[in-house]
Amino acid sequence: MTTITGSAPLCPASAQPCTCFRPFERSCPASAAEQARRIPGWFGGRVPRALTLFGHDLETIEVLRIAVVALSAVLVWFQVVRPVAGWDLVGVGGLLFGAWPIVREAIENIKERRMTMELSMSIAIVAAAAISEFFTALVVTFFVLVAEELEHLTVDRGRAAIADLIDVMPHEATVRRDGVISVIPIDSIVIGDRVLVAPGENIPVDGVVRSGLSYVDQARITGESMPIKRGEGDAVFAGSINQFGALDIQVDRVGRDTSFGRIIDAIENAEQSRAPVQRLADQLAGYLVYFSFAAAIVTYLLTGNIRDTISVIIVAGACGVAAGTPLAVLGGIGRAARNGAIIKGGMHLETLGRIDTIVLDKTGTLTFGEPRVLEIHPARGRNEQELLRLAASAELRSEHPLAKAIVAEARAREIAVPEPDRFDYTLGRGVTAQLGEDRILIGSVKLLQADGIELPPDRAGNAVSSEICVAVNGLYAGSFAVADEVRPEAAAAIRALHALKIRTILLTGDNARVANSVGASLGIDTVEAGMLPEQKLERVRALVASGAKVAMLGDGINDAPALTAASVGIAMGSGTDVAKESADIVLLANDLERLVETVRIAQRTRGVIWQNFSGTIAVDALGIAMAAFGFLNPLLAAFIHVSSELIFISNSARLLPAGEKRVKAAAGRES
Numbered sequence: 001m002t003t004i005t006g007s008a009p010l011c012p013a014s015a016q017p018c019t020c021f022r023p024f025e026r027s028c029p030a031s032a033a034e035q036a037r038r039i040p041g042w043f044g045g046r047v048p049r050a051l052t053l054f055g056h057d058l059e060t061i062e063v064l065r066i067a068v069v070a071l072s073a074v075l076v077w078f079q080v081v082r083p084v085a086g087w088d089l090v091g092v093g094g095l096l097f098g099a100w101p102i103v104r105e106a107i108e109n110i111k112e113r114r115m116t117m118e119l120s121m122s123i124a125i126v127a128a129a130a131i132s133e134f135f136t137a138l139v140v141t142f143f144v145l146v147a148e149e150l151e152h153l154t155v156d157r158g159r160a161a162i163a164d165l166i167d168v169m170p171h172e173a174t175v176r177r178d179g180v181i182s183v184i185p186i187d188s189i190v191i192g193d194r195v196l197v198a199p200g201e202n203i204p205v206d207g208v209v210r211s212g213l214s215y216v217d218q219a220r221i222t223g224e225s226m227p228i229k230r231g232e233g234d235a236v237f238a239g240s241i242n243q244f245g246a247l248d249i250q251v252d253r254v255g256r257d258t259s260f261g262r263i264i265d266a267i268e269n270a271e272q273s274r275a276p277v278q279r280l281a282d283q284l285a286g287y288l289v290y291f292s293f294a295a296a297i298v299t300y301l302l303t304g305n306i307r308d309t310i311s312v313i314i315v316a317g318a319c320g321v322a323a324g325t326p327l328a329v330l331g332g333i334g335r336a337a338r339n340g341a342i343i344k345g346g347m348h349l350e351t352l353g354r355i356d357t358i359v360l361d362k363t364g365t366l367t368f369g370e371p372r373v374l375e376i377h378p379a380r381g382r383n384e385q386e387l388l389r390l391a392a393s394a395e396l397r398s399e400h401p402l403a404k405a406i407v408a409e410a411r412a413r414e415i416a417v418p419e420p421d422r423f424d425y426t427l428g429r430g431v432t433a434q435l436g437e438d439r440i441l442i443g444s445v446k447l448l449q450a451d452g453i454e455l456p457p458d459r460a461g462n463a464v465s466s467e468i469c470v471a472v473n474g475l476y477a478g479s480f481a482v483a484d485e486v487r488p489e490a491a492a493a494i495r496a497l498h499a500l501k502i503r504t505i506l507l508t509g510d511n512a513r514v515a516n517s518v519g520a521s522l523g524i525d526t527v528e529a530g531m532l533p534e535q536k537l538e539r540v541r542a543l544v545a546s547g548a549k550v551a552m553l554g555d556g557i558n559d560a561p562a563l564t565a566a567s568v569g570i571a572m573g574s575g576t577d578v579a580k581e582s583a584d585i586v587l588l589a590n591d592l593e594r595l596v597e598t599v600r601i602a603q604r605t606r607g608v609i610w611q612n613f614s615g616t617i618a619v620d621a622l623g624i625a626m627a628a629f630g631f632l633n634p635l636l637a638a639f640i641h642v643s644s645e646l647i648f649i650s651n652s653a654r655l656l657p658a659g660e661k662r663v664k665a666a667a668g669r670e671s
Contacts, residue, residue: 062145062148062149063149065097065098065101065145066098066142066145066146066149068094068097068098069094069095069097069098069099069138069141069142069145070142071094072090072091072093072094072095072098072138073094073135073138073139073142075090076088076090076091076094076134076135076138077135088132088134090134091129091134091135091137091138092129092134094134094138094141095125095129095134095137095138095141098138098141098142098145099122099125099137099141101145101148102118102121102122102125102141102144102145103122103125103126105118106118106119106121106122114286119289120289120292120293120313120314120316120317121140121144121314123313124140124310124313124314124634125137125140125141127306127309127310127313128140128310128634131306131307133307133310133634136310136633136634136635139634139635139638140314140634140635140638143638143639143641143642144638144642146642147642147645147646170186170201170202170204171185171186172184172185172186173186173189173195173197173204173205174195174196174197174198175189175193175194175195175196176193176194176195176196176248177193177194181196186204186254186255187255189204189205189251189254190251190254191251191252191253191254192250192251193205193250193251194210194248194249194250194251195207195248195249195250195251196246196247196248196249197242197246197247197249198242198246199214199242199243199244199245199246200241200242200243201241201242202239202240202241202242203216203236203237203238203239203240203241203242203247203249204238205238205249205251205252205253205254205258206235206236206237206238206251206252206253206254206257206258206260207235207236207249207250207251207252207253208233208234208235208236208249208250208252209230209231209232209233209234209235209236209247209248209249210232210248210249210250211232211247211248212231212232212245212246212247212248213229213230213231213232213245214229214230214231214242214243214244214245214246214247215227215228215229215230215243215244215245216228216229216230216236216240216241216242216243217240217241217243218236218237218240227243230247235252236249237258237260237588238253238254238258238260238261239258239260281321281322281324281325281326281609281613284321284322284613284616284617285321285322288316288317288616288620289316291316291620291624292312292313292315292316292620292624293313295312295316295624295628296309296310296312296313298628299312299627299628303628303630305630307633307634308627308628308629308630308632310634310637311627311632311633311634311636311637312624312627312628312637314627314634314637314638314641315620315623315624315626315627315632315637315638315640315641316620316623316624316641317616317620317641317644317645320612320615320616320644320645320646320647320648320649321612321613321616321648323645323649323652324609324612324648324649324651324652325609325612325652326346327649327652327653327655327656328605328608328609328612328652328655329346329349329350329605329609330656331605331652331653331654331655331656331657332349332601332602332604332605332655333346333349334656334657335601335655335656335657336349336598336601336602337657338657339594339597339598339601340573340587340588340589340591340594341585341586341587341588341589341594341595341597341598342585342586342588343584343585343598344583344584344585344586345584348568348584348585349602349605350602350605350606351549351567351568351584352551352568352585352598352599352602353599353602353603353604353605353606353607354549354606355502355549355550355551355567355568355599356501356502356503356548356549357502357503357504357505357543357548357549357550357551358497358502358503358504358505358550358551358552358553359505359506359507359536359539359540359543359550359551359552359553359562359566360504360505360506360507360524360553360554361506361507361508361536361553361554361555361559362506362508362510362515362518363484363508363509363510363555364554364555364572365553365554365555365572366486366487366490366506366518366522366592367484367485367486367487367518368484368485368487369484369555370401370405370484371401371402371404371405371466371482371483371484372405372408372409372482372483372484372485373405373406373408373409373480373481373482374465374481374482374483374485375465375480375481376388376478376480376481377459377478377479377480377481378477378478379456379475379476379477379478382477382478385413385415387470387477387478388406388409388410388413388415389410389415389416389417389418390435390438390440390470390472390477391406391410391440391442391468391470391480392406392407392409392410392411392415392417393417393418393419393420393433393435393440394420394423394431394432394433394435394440394441394442394470395407395431395442396417396419396420396423397420397423398423398425398431402466402468402482403431405482406442406468406480406482418435420433420434420435420440421433421434421435421436422434426443426447429443429444429446429447429450430442430443430444430447430468431443438472438473439472439473439474440470440471440472441453441469441470441471441472442468442469442470442471443468443469444467444468444469445467445469447469448469448471448476451471451474452474453471453474453475453476454476455469455476456476459479465481465482465483466481466482466483467479467480467481468480468482486518486521486522487591487592489591489592489593490522490592491521491522491523492593493592493593493595493596494522494523494524495523496593496596497596497599498523498525500596500599500600500603502599503525503526504524504525504526505524505525505526505527505528505543506518506519506524506526506527506528507528507531507536507539507540507562508527508528508529508530508531509529509530509531509532509533510529510530511529511530512529512530514529515527515528515529515530516529533559533561533562534561536559536561536562537561537562537565539562540552540562540565540566541565544565544566544567548567549567550566550567550568551566551567551568551569551570551599552565552566552568552569552570553570553571553572553595554569554570554571554572555571555572559571559582560581560582561582563582563583563584564582568584568585569582569583569584569585570583570584570585570586570587570595571583571585571586571587572586572587572590573586573587573588573589573590585598601655604655605655608651608652608654608655609652611648611651612648612651612652615644615647615648615651616644616648619640619644623637623640623641
């Protein structure tokens, strides 16, 4: 039985746990040994991987082993070779060659004092051979060997989730240093370098575009299906594909520190981290072996029928659970990574699948975290474009966040913003500026009133935005409503969480008026405002202590303690490094819909694992009962054992993300 356990797979070159899944390297350092590893036994030399099935390599020696066992079974069934001294030489030879890997693993498990299915299968095979049931022993061996290879193929598909990601990264990049353009290895790039990416190339680093305009496919990183427009000042991620224009990118992160590198880390760690449910699966496998032995002993004592006894041992199996559980965890984390969420271990995926409460921060989480112009209200006789041009000109030199919001809005609308001739700032009130013959006042109501300007009593506004008023040459010209805008997908995400029976709580340091307005507009269950970081921490601790399974979603330094205290901490990708390091899960896409989808993936993963648990127990209980009462012969018992194992492993394999080539093929069919 092939399993993905808490330790990495053995490296063919060193016989040590393999750590060769490295991003930015074309192949495993031990790949040469892997391609022609030395097989002990009669062949003695190097046996290459020569066969491929469904895109996965099969070792020639294993295919030969299965063929020899099958041929031996046919020869024994038709009695082509007569027994010698009471021994069926074909049967004995076929078993010695075919069953050796199963028996060897059983011996190793005995040395480690572990009860495994290989041990029960070995006992069944030896017992069948001992009573001259060589055909039965060979067929059981054949079923086990075929199941082993099919498991290998399924696990290989899981590891392809890593290979698909690694293969897309370039190994060299075009860099401009001191005015000289050269191609250098990606390992030589340092923070601050300027990387040039041509159309069609993969972006090798995380960074900020300094010049150029293009559309970038970020599906591997954020899960966004459509290419995103990227120009000067926009962030780009390693692993994205530059589709059209050339980009000049200033490097912020390289290698393992990039968003892409962290995704690969997450999938690698899925193989090496053991969720509590995986430990339970291993325990269940051991208990089922003990139970099958006990049932076999009772069957023999009551019936004296050795064939029924062997059938009892054969039919019981927990390989589907033991191999399927870590495969499901790997698939869940790989699928979440493709969806734009980094899950830092199997235990966090399992916990996320059980949450019943989610605590949300407001600023930067439910909102964008920066003021934006929501509404423009020009006075009678003026239009939005002209009012915005004058206001942005007056605010151009200001460092106030509200002033930056107005300037950003003007630039977003591609309005030319002229430099003011004069600029004066009054702390807490606003700006007085001169633009040609126009004297502009922009700021609070108090600023305009102090200058003797009459404001209309019926001017528009709302309860949760900041009002910025504008006067030109002593007359009221209009106003802006500026606020930290709620993310457009937030309301749908909250409704989706409620549909998953998850309670939502908003904890924010903002004032009660704003918090209650945001909470009401989104339909959040509970809103608590004016909270300091230590108060958020105590509230999360209290929820966990009450027995709730709590997820905390935040983005700032002040959220880090609460993220750590929650059952599972989730950070927005745009958040601070402290928050992302404190969190168990990071949402790269800064999209609340990705949060909902990640929760669904976690719940689905947990559901698949428990389907395998319940199915295994049901099949084993029914199979042992039928075998004990003589309704199953050893052949049918072996067929039931292998079939159920493959069904449960295939159930887990449904969670695996589609490979890059398969995704592109599907996309081509849809188009």
